[in-house]
Amino acid sequence: MKVTFPHLGNTYICVKSILDDIGIDYVIPPFNNKRALELGTRYSPEMVCLPLKINIGNYIQAYEMGADTILMAGGCGPCRFGYYSQLHMEILKDAGFNMEVITLEGTDIMDLLSRIRSVVPGASELMKLPSVLLRAVEIAKRSDEIEMLAFRTRARESERGATDRIYNGFREKALRTAGTKNILKLLDETEAMLKSVHLDPDADPLKVGIVGEIYTGIEHFASFDIQHRLGRLGVEVDRKVTVSNWIIEHMLKKPLHLPRDMAFAEAAKPWLGAMIGGHAQETVGNAAIYAKSGYDGVIQIFPFSCMPEIVAESLLPSVERDLDIPVLTLIIDEMTGEAGYMTRIEAFIDMLEGRRENLERRKAHGMRKGKKAHDNIHA
Amino acid sequence: MGSIEKEALYLGIDVGSVSTNLVTVDSDGQITAKHYRRTGGRPIQSLIDGLKIIAEQCGDAPIKGVGVTGSGRELAAVIAGADVIKNEITAHAVAAQAVVPGVRTILEIGGQDSKIILLKDGVVYDFAMNTVCAAGTGSFLDRQAARLGIPIEEFGDMALRSVTPVRIAGRCAVFAESDMIHKQQSGHSIEDIVNGLCEALVRNYLNNLAKGKEIHGPVVFQGGVAANKGIAAAFEKALGMKLTIPREYDVMGAFGAALIARRKIMNDKNSVTKFNGFDAANRIYETRSFECSGCPGLCEVVELRTDGRVQARWGDRCGKWSSFAARPELSPV
Numbered sequence: 001m002k003v004t005f006p007h008l009g010n011t012y013i014c015v016k017s018i019l020d021d022i023g024i025d026y027v028i029p030p031f032n033n034k035r036a037l038e039l040g041t042r043y044s045p046e047m048v049c050l051p052l053k054i055n056i057g058n059y060i061q062a063y064e065m066g067a068d069t070i071l072m073a074g075g076c077g078p079c080r081f082g083y084y085s086q087l088h089m090e091i092l093k094d095a096g097f098n099m100e101v102i103t104l105e106g107t108d109i110m111d112l113l114s115r116i117r118s119v120v121p122g123a124s125e126l127m128k129l130p131s132v133l134l135r136a137v138e139i140a141k142r143s144d145e146i147e148m149l150a151f152r153t154r155a156r157e158s159e160r161g162a163t164d165r166i167y168n169g170f171r172e173k174a175l176r177t178a179g180t181k182n183i184l185k186l187l188d189e190t191e192a193m194l195k196s197v198h199l200d201p202d203a204d205p206l207k208v209g210i211v212g213e214i215y216t217g218i219e220h221f222a223s224f225d226i227q228h229r230l231g232r233l234g235v236e237v238d239r240k241v242t243v244s245n246w247i248i249e250h251m252l253k254k255p256l257h258l259p260r261d262m263a264f265a266e267a268a269k270p271w272l273g274a275m276i277g278g279h280a281q282e283t284v285g286n287a288a289i290y291a292k293s294g295y296d297g298v299i300q301i302f303p304f305s306c307m308p309e310i311v312a313e314s315l316l317p318s319v320e321r322d323l324d325i326p327v328l329t330l331i332i333d334e335m336t337g338e339a340g341y342m343t344r345i346e347a348f349i350d351m352l353e354g355r356r357e358n359l360e361r362r363k364a365h366g367m368r369k370g371k372k373a374h375d376n377i378h379a
Numbered sequence: 380m381g382s383i384e385k386e387a388l389y390l391g392i393d394v395g396s397v398s399t400n401l402v403t404v405d406s407d408g409q410i411t412a413k414h415y416r417r418t419g420g421r422p423i424q425s426l427i428d429g430l431k432i433i434a435e436q437c438g439d440a441p442i443k444g445v446g447v448t449g450s451g452r453e454l455a456a457v458i459a460g461a462d463v464i465k466n467e468i469t470a471h472a473v474a475a476q477a478v479v480p481g482v483r484t485i486l487e488i489g490g491q492d493s494k495i496i497l498l499k500d501g502v503v504y505d506f507a508m509n510t511v512c513a514a515g516t517g518s519f520l521d522r523q524a525a526r527l528g529i530p531i532e533e534f535g536d537m538a539l540r541s542v543t544p545v546r547i548a549g550r551c552a553v554f555a556e557s558d559m560i561h562k563q564q565s566g567h568s569i570e571d572i573v574n575g576l577c578e579a580l581v582r583n584y585l586n587n588l589a590k591g592k593e594i595h596g597p598v599v600f601q602g603g604v605a606a607n608k609g610i611a612a613a614f615e616k617a618l619g620m621k622l623t624i625p626r627e628y629d630v631m632g633a634f635g636a637a638l639i640a641r642r643k644i645m646n647d648k649n650s651v652t653k654f655n656g657f658d659a660a661n662r663i664y665e666t667r668s669f670e671c672s673g674c675p676g677l678c679e680v681v682e683l684r685t686d687g688r689v690q691a692r693w694g695d696r697c698g699k700w701s702s703f704a705a706r707p708e709l710s711p712v
Contacts, residue, residue, distance in 0.1 A: 347468035
């Protein structure tokens, strides 16, 4: 048995370290790329959302590397993601790729355990699993923190490219680093390196919050690397929807009935009072949170035909109006032209800069006026 | 009694899908020369030819700054040597504000894309650009004019001669064309069909781009399609507002780029232009592209050679190829 799994940002780091520790043979498909997208598009239904197509591309590339078993997350999903793994099975079968799909979903704990047992080689490995998983959750959390730290340093670095070198090096090194303990060490080193990147002390970058569908937000290939490019243009980005957040809030706290972080739901209330599937409530709520915490703008990213995000998109103009924050929506699929999106993003940044200057001018003007009045009183 | 020194000029270049435009402005931001030509699918050739013509118009006035915009801006920046690279949306907004101070809405329809830009207090606060469909843009109108055998310059006048409105389905270029053929086969006059098409395209523009946006006056209409009186009339009818069409409506992108270059150079007294000189038009340019195999990303990298030597590369996401000629001052912001 040779296991594989689809890519989602830095998730591979977390998953591979578990498989290393348990001693399961696996291959990681090449990082998301054009060929994966082409393969996925060839075998998937045309109207299905983009993430599923890239997943299929990942599987086929892994199949070429010898994989025969797929580990895939599932769940009685709040959107089409819920039946992704069923579709994966059918598509691969129809296309003649002999691969087994093991869906890991928490809907039925006994069922989940038996599925895990089908992959784990022996009893002693099974005993190790809880402590490995604990470290894996830590890895997911730390990987996301590294990404967020890189978002901050990329926008402020004195030497252009310093952050990219460290961050890309980290992703490469993680492929060659075995086991949770070694990965945690690598995370320590990377964090130290990022913290030592020389930053421009005068940098006052524009701040943009990224909201939208989880896959296109996390997987940079699927969104033309927008978040890194913004960083290289000197814009600090932030994103609240992350893999570790999903693991902790949805996979751990929810089934265990622990109190969850519902700040986004509270913030979304004036415009969207209920969970309507996918990450729509997060999108609306986080946009409002960004507006209230002094961000210059919000960019919503989602794959073409994503229903929850379409609803969110129609609500964002109200958030935009009510909280005076510019929102740019980017809808992505395999047909999307990259050039048009970069034009929009550049124009959006120009617009945010113009707004900020205007605001500062008005503030300075207001202060002068205030001072004059003050002088008059004392004259 | 030395000779009167020629006043310095700023050059703006807009390499678009359908046209390549060049404009020079003086230190007051007034246009001193302009040139509009068809790109014809050969951006480098059309840029070189355009540079030669604008060089004649400028005489020996020194160029102190260069701004480039349009979908071919990367290419233009390398060939001409640019001090600033700007997206079309910002360039058009700057130009419209120079012509109509206090402009609130800019309708811009070019060769392949259409935009709406909304301003408040002299600052862009919202914009949209067509995403999925090029119906209503210059190249579609070009095609329809060619199919009907009407010179594109007469298209607008023809629409104004319409007496009976004909409704054409304007959601999609392909369907619009089928519908036009249907109307033509059922005996409607060409004038009515052309007018119906103008109205359909305006409807499409307002329903898609301007969806949910409040349009306030003054409204400026620019871009190549602003030459089309039929479209302008249809906009005025649909909006119930007068439009201002700037005299230089067809080169507004280049005008904006020149103004942005002028502002940048004037704000920084020590800056020296990156302009390669009009001599740039006399060199030999070759481009090739290749797929980088450095990582699974498989970026399509474009390489430009000038007189046989590699001058620039772009198209990579990581900067491995483009950074060798990295010029941070050319960053696209």
